[in-house]
Amino acid sequence: MTLELGPDDKRMRLRYAGTCRLCARQLSAGEEAVYERGSKTVRCVDCAVGAMESDPGSAGVSARREYERRRDNREQRIRTDHPKLGGLILALTDDPQSTRAWERGALGEELLARRLADLPDTFRVLHDRRIRGTRANIDHIVIGPTGAWVIDAKRYVGKRPALRVEGGIIRPRVESLRIGGRDGTKLVQGVQSQVERVAAALGEAAPPVTGVLCFLEADWPLIGGSFSVDGVDVLWPRLLVQRVTDATPQLLDVDLIHTQLASAFPSV
Numbered sequence: 001m002t003l004e005l006g007p008d009d010k011r012m013r014l015r016y017a018g019t020c021r022l023c024a025r026q027l028s029a030g031e032e033a034v035y036e037r038g039s040k041t042v043r044c045v046d047c048a049v050g051a052m053e054s055d056p057g058s059a060g061v062s063a064r065r066e067y068e069r070r071r072d073n074r075e076q077r078i079r080t081d082h083p084k085l086g087g088l089i090l091a092l093t094d095d096p097q098s099t100r101a102w103e104r105g106a107l108g109e110e111l112l113a114r115r116l117a118d119l120p121d122t123f124r125v126l127h128d129r130r131i132r133g134t135r136a137n138i139d140h141i142v143i144g145p146t147g148a149w150v151i152d153a154k155r156y157v158g159k160r161p162a163l164r165v166e167g168g169i170i171r172p173r174v175e176s177l178r179i180g181g182r183d184g185t186k187l188v189q190g191v192q193s194q195v196e197r198v199a200a201a202l203g204e205a206a207p208p209v210t211g212v213l214c215f216l217e218a219d220w221p222l223i224g225g226s227f228s229v230d231g232v233d234v235l236w237p238r239l240l241v242q243r244v245t246d247a248t249p250q251l252l253d254v255d256l257i258h259t260q261l262a263s264a265f266p267s268v
Helices: 045-050 061-081 086-092 097-116 185-202 237-246 254-264
Strands: 009-013 032-036 041-044 124-130 137-144 147-155 161-166 174-179 209-216 227-229 232-235
Touching (some): 045 254, 061 086, 061 124, 097 137, 097 147, 232 237
Antiparallel strands (some): 009 032, 124 137, 161 174
C-alpha cells in the first residue's frame, strides 16, 4: 500500500527518539516515522498506514484459518501414511477435538459479529484484531459513547457459566469462573490482559475500557445469570448489546479512539 500523507505530515528519519501518538510504541532516533507538523507529534509507519484503513476486520478469520491449517495438515499426513486407505480413514474418522475447537470458535465470533451489527450507528466495531508481537488476537473491540469494550466470544454449547466465590470474611474473597463445572480462570486472565493492552494503547486519557466474556449458546438460566468476575463481565449476546448501549455515556471522540485502536491492533 502506498502511504499518502496529509499536508502537515512528513515522512522522515527521526533525529531524536520519540513515542508514537497512536500506539504509544517507543521510536528510536534514526527510525523512519511520520512527523505531524501541526501538533509536533510523531506516529510510526505502521500506524500511519493503519490510520488510512477503514476495514473493520472480519470476525473469526484467524480461528477459521487455524482450523483449516490443522485440518489440511491432518488430511495430508493421513494420505501420506496410508496412500491406499487414506480417503477411507478420513471418511470414517473426525478431526480431533483440539482441531474442531477452532472451528467452533470461528463460528462463535461470526455469530457475535451479527449481533453487534445491531448497535446504534454511534458505535464502531473492530473484529479479529492482531496483538502486535504476539500470536494472540482480540475477537471484538466496540468503541462508542459508553467507552471501549474488549470482547472475547466463547461458544460453549449447553454449558453453564457460573461464578464461584470462596472466602470473604476471615479469608480473602476469591472469585473464579466455572464453565460446566470446569475452571475458566485462564479465560478471565486473557480478557484482563487484552483490556490492559487496549488501555495502554489509548494512553493516560483512555476512556473506560470494559472486558467482556460473551458466551454463545450456553445454558443460561431463565432468570439472572450474568455476573462479573475479577472485573470481567460474563454474559450473553443480547445482554451485551443492551449493556453497551445503556452504560453511562461519556464525552468521547469516538472516531479518534476508533482510529487509534484500528492502528494499534491491525486486522489479521
